[in-house]
Amino acid sequence: MKEEELVEAEARLRAEFNRWAEAGRGEEMGEEHAAIAAGMLAAMRFAPTDKILDLGCGAGWLAGILADKAPQGQVVGVDVADEMIRRARQRHVDRENLMFVVGEAEDIPWDDSFFNHVISIESAYYWPDPVKAFREIFRVLQPGGEVRVLINLYQENVYSHQWRDKLAVATHLLSGDDWCGLMAQAGFGDTRHSRIVDPRPVPVGYQSKWFKSAAELGEFRRLGALLASGRRPQP
Numbered sequence: 001m002k003e004e005e006l007v008e009a010e011a012r013l014r015a016e017f018n019r020w021a022e023a024g025r026g027e028e029m030g031e032e033h034a035a036i037a038a039g040m041l042a043a044m045r046f047a048p049t050d051k052i053l054d055l056g057c058g059a060g061w062l063a064g065i066l067a068d069k070a071p072q073g074q075v076v077g078v079d080v081a082d083e084m085i086r087r088a089r090q091r092h093v094d095r096e097n098l099m100f101v102v103g104e105a106e107d108i109p110w111d112d113s114f115f116n117h118v119i120s121i122e123s124a125y126y127w128p129d130p131v132k133a134f135r136e137i138f139r140v141l142q143p144g145g146e147v148r149v150l151i152n153l154y155q156e157n158v159y160s161h162q163w164r165d166k167l168a169v170a171t172h173l174l175s176g177d178d179w180c181g182l183m184a185q186a187g188f189g190d191t192r193h194s195r196i197v198d199p200r201p202v203p204v205g206y207q208s209k210w211f212k213s214a215a216e217l218g219e220f221r222r223l224g225a226l227l228a229s230g231r232r233p234q235p
């Protein structure tokens with residue numbers, strides 16, 4: 001992707017997600033994504049000194065959970081939308097091991113080889129240049145460190161495809177194998193993908209613009225979110 005195209009795409013993302021933040025959707029997404037996040041976190045082991053990046057952190061709900069898991073470590077939330085970051089800072093004003101920075105996945109404002117985990121929830125399909133982003137993730141991870149990308153919009157979950165026409169910004173529609181391939185292009189090893197099922201029952205009387213019916217939402221949750229992961233190899 002050409003540099004000027006990337007700059008334009010990031011500006012569109014910033015404007016759109018600043019609107020989401022102002023409408024309170026950063027906090028709403030925390031409720032919506034909590035179940036799949038819990039499914040992913042349950043299978044992970046954390047050390048108190050871990051250094052964790054939450055990439056595309058939105059209003060910072062996940063970063064707060066991660067900061068509890070690494071009380072002597074450092075958690076950093078990065079997001080392209082400055083209004084998301086402002087709200088995340090406001091929410092976590094007293095947390096010493098947690099900070100939030102405005103930045104892009106394709107140009108992560110952090111030192112080389114710092115983090116041992118990079119986690120990103122419901123953000124990667126918006127990244128204009130995912131290979132560039134994975135190269136950046138590779139750079140900021142320590143050797144042996146792991147990236148995990150958890151997304152609901154992907155090829156194998158057909159119920160999510162309709163979102164692409166409803167979203168105001170461009171998205172990628174890729175399969176689990178495609179996401180692993182992008183990670184491999186950036187140098188990651190041990191790439192794999194799996195599903196995280198959302199176990200919540202569908203609310204009675206459910207209606208929204210994102211699914212045509214309650215039955216569709218149920219099928220979407222049953223198919224689950226895609227978790228793609230990779231490891232920066234040891235030298």
Ligand SMILES: C[S@@+](CC[C@H](N)C(=O)[O-])C[C@H]1O[C@@H](n2cnc3c(N)ncnc32)[C@H](O)[C@@H]1O
Pocket residue numbers: 010013014017026029030033055056057058059078079080081084103104105106120121122123126127128
């Ligand atoms: C659907 S929201 C999810 C936010 C949060 N992870 C959550 O689960 O609530 C997607 C977030 O990714 C951010 N984002 C999208 N593209 C980005 C990029 N290229 N670099 C950094 N952040 C990005 C958006 O600003 C937005 O806050």
